[in-house]
Amino acid sequence: MKRYWKLIILTAAVILILGLFYTKTGTANDNGPSFTIKKIQGNEEEISNILLDANYHQSRTAGSGHSLQISAEGTKYFNEQSIAEQLFGFGWDRQIERWQKEYRSYMRGKWPSLSSFFENGKFLAYADVNYNFTGPIGSSRDFTFDIDILHKETGGRVKRETEVPNRNQYYSMSVENVQVTDNVLKVFTSNQVEHQGNHEIEIHVYTFDIQTGELLDDKIIIEEKESLDANQWAEIMILNKHEHIGEEEYVLAKVLNVEHVQDAENSGDYVEQVQQLYFVSYNVETGEIKQFEIPEIKPFAAAGISPIPDKAQISGSTVYFAIFTTDGIDVYSYSLETNSLQGSQKVPLEKSFSDSPVIKVAHERIYIVEWINKRDTDKSIIVADVESGEIVYSGRIELQEPEAHSGEYELYIHDIIFN
Amino acid sequence: MTNFFKLLRFELDRFFKLYIVLIVVTIVSQLAGLVIISKLYMRRAREEIVVNQNSMESFLETYGQFSLANLTHSLWFFGPIALCIVSLLIYVFFIWYRDWFGKNTFIYRLLMLPTERLNVYLAKAMTIFTMVLGLVSLQIVLIYLEMNLVRLLVPRDFRLDLTIHEVIRSFDYFNILIPDSFLGFLISYGTGLMAVFVLFTAILIERSYRLKGVFIGGLYVAASFFVFISPLILSEIFLPRFFYPIEMFLLEVFAGLIVMTGAIWLGYYLLNKKIRV
Structure with missing residues (x-):
């Protein structure tokens, strides 16, 4: 026995130390501190359905920070997901997670991007465009639609692969929105075309039969040059692409033409000047396309502030534009039915808010959340009524047990999610 | 079974002196490193505050609070870890080849032992494995020691106390070594x-x-x-x-x-x- 002491001591030490380490220190709760949303003013009900997607960084320690979600109830850290998910997970989206649980076999092999999905009481539908790398990058590709429609009641599926019509014209395609209406599936895509050296963007709507998955129609909603020369460029995008997975009355796109011009007054610097800004609405039910301008939303480009929203919040036939200004947020509501501005409200913001808060409009409310929060950040959440502009809630993101977590930190908010 | 443990003990004995060297180098380098970089930090703090008449806030803003992350990012800390990893990697090969190329072809005797030859193979593997886990355990104990030592070396106002998991995360590859x-x-x-x-x-x-x-x-x-x-x-x-x-x-x-x-x-x-x- 005496000759075995090294082996015995070494093994015993290893078992004791690793055993203690993995049983005593705990793991998951050690990610970082907990946060809650603390009311300053207003009705707490207003924030009971929101989740904030956030990232926590402790100052002066390296590392990429930790993903977490904060709600009125508390904090959930990203690391609390299982090892299998950490190693082989394909993203973190609550909606997609829910579908994966509920429709396990249907969700197999699907790209987890919300803009590819549609869900209502009857259907869960998915549309994506696949291609194989055949030629060099930039050459046309063999784009193929991958359609999969699940009939919720019967569990029946319509799965079909279809060649994209005129597919060798495009060198990139992406699905922006999917809708189901009256026995048809409508897939909105943004297609990039190379045309005599010019880049063009085409917004298409492809219509499929919901019973057979057969492609019925291919229609171009917008066709616009993306870049004419070095000083001019355009931005063509569908504004309601993410998060909108349910039925919508309208799909709305924005077309923005910008030119770089030399600013004579200001030391000859190049500034961006908006040449043209218009919108195109597509009525999902009737297929009616309307092109219009909203003169009230003035296309100006001031330093550092993007005046034209990349996202619009559409509810029914009303679209809300939230535009950040120097002293607050202007909320415009615009009717897509009558094509007229219905109202505009200013939500005042205090100075403590930094340049680009996270803004969302939903359920007749506008939610404004400071995107960078520190220990001494005071007010960081404001909820206001979109009709009246009245602030119905204000609060802050509060560190729990501040005495247990010394040091400075940064808490970045990426997104507001509605439960 | 006894034969396996005899072989394991034997293999462990053969590497033990070098193993002790690795352990001592790790302990000395990390603890000395902590003392040295914390002293340097405090000296700079004194210079900034006493000599240059800067406020403590401005010093902290420029240099940040001192935490064990300062140590884990230094060569003092990851140098010996790298040394241990490289040594054991080399030893994976050495543990076999020296039996052929060492004095009087030791492998001959090993293979002639009245036991399953697989025991030789398994004992060698377990030797490497046990020694790796021994070094990992040592590192865990050392981090706890360092967490306490830093409290003696740096005053509270200049210090950011990290939890053990924060220390581990502050060093990039630690989440593989100590998950x-x-x-x-x-x-x-x-x-x-x-x-x-x-x-x-x-x-x-x-x-x-x-x-x-x-x-x-x-x-x-x-x-x-x-x-x-x-x-x-x-x-x-x-x-x-x-x-x-x-x-x-x-x-x-x-x-x-x-x-x-x-x-x-x-x-x-x-x-x-x-x-x-």
Whole structure:
């Protein structure tokens, strides 16, 4: 026995130390501190359905920070997901997670991007465009639609692969929105075309039969040059692409033409000047396309502030534009039915808010959340009524047990999610 | 069984002196490193505040609070870790080759022992494995020591106390060496043990077929790696996103077990039938 002491001591030490380490220190709760949303003013009900997607960084320690979600109830850290998910997970989206649980076999092999999905009481539908790398990058590709429609009641599926019509014209395609209406599936895509050296963007709507998955129609909603020369460029995008997975009355796109011009007054610097800004609405039910301008939303480009929203919040036939200004947020509501501005409200913001808060409009409310929060950040959440502009809630993101977590930190908010 | 432990004890004894050196170097370098960089930090603080008349706030703003992350980012800390890793990697090869090339061809006696020859193989693998875990345990104890030592060296106002997990995360590769959870630990060191078995078997292939064996051994390692990542290839190329994370995980565990059993079985076969002395 005496000759075995090294082996015995070494093994015993290893078992004791690793055993203690993995049983005593705990793991998951050690990610970082907990946060809650603390009311300053207003009705707490207003924030009971929101989740904030956030990232926590402790100052002066390296590392990429930790993903977490904060709600009125508390904090959930990203690391609390299982090892299998950490190693082989394909993203973190609550909606997609829910579908994966509920429709396990249907969700197999699907790209987890919300803009590819549609869900209502009857259907869960998915549309994506696949291609194989055949030629060099930039050459046309063999784009193929991958359609999969699940009939919720019967569990029946319509799965079909279809060649994209005129597919060798495009060198990139992406699905922006999917809708189901009256026995048809409508897939909105943004297609990039190379045309005599010019880049063009085409917004298409492809219509499929919901019973057979057969492609019925291919229609171009917008066709616009993306870049004419070095000083001019355009931005063509569908504004309601993410998060909108349910039925919508309208799909709305924005077309923005910008030119770089030399600013004579200001030391000859190049500034961006908006040449043209218009919108195109597509009525999902009737297929009616309307092109219009909203003169009230003035296309100006001031330093550092993007005046034209990349996202619009559409509810029914009303679209809300939230535009950040120097002293607050202007909320415009615009009717897509009558094509007229219905109202505009200013939500005042205090100075403590930094340049680009996270803004969302939903359920007749506008939610404004400071995107960078520190220990001494005071007010960081404001909820206001979109009709009246009245602030119905204000609060802050509060560190729990501040005495247990010394040091400075940064808490970045990426997104507001509605439960 | 007793034969296995005798061999294990024997192999451990043979490396023990060098092992103690690694342990001492790690302890001395990390503790001395902590003392030195904290002293440097405090000296700079004194210079800024007393000599240059700066406020403490402005000093902290420029240099930040002192935490163990300052240590883990220094060579004092990861130098000895790298040394230990490299030493043990070399020893994976050395543990076999010295029996052939050392004094009086020791392998001859080892293989003549009245015991299963596989015991020699397993004892060598367990020696490496136990020593790796010993160093990992040492590092955990050292971090706790350092967490207490830093409290004596740096005044509270200049110090940011990190939890053990924050210290571990502050060093990039630590989440592989000391994973957060026990399951993560099993994954890291299970994979490590598998790699040791594969390398051992590759060494035995070389010892059996000599020059030709170098080539075959290389092919064998490549094949093992391919089997191990085959679920990933399957899910990335042929069935994108078909398997859910938990299914991928189980497939990977299964692939790892196949590689490990394959290595041990092949090692057993070579030791009994093909090995040349």
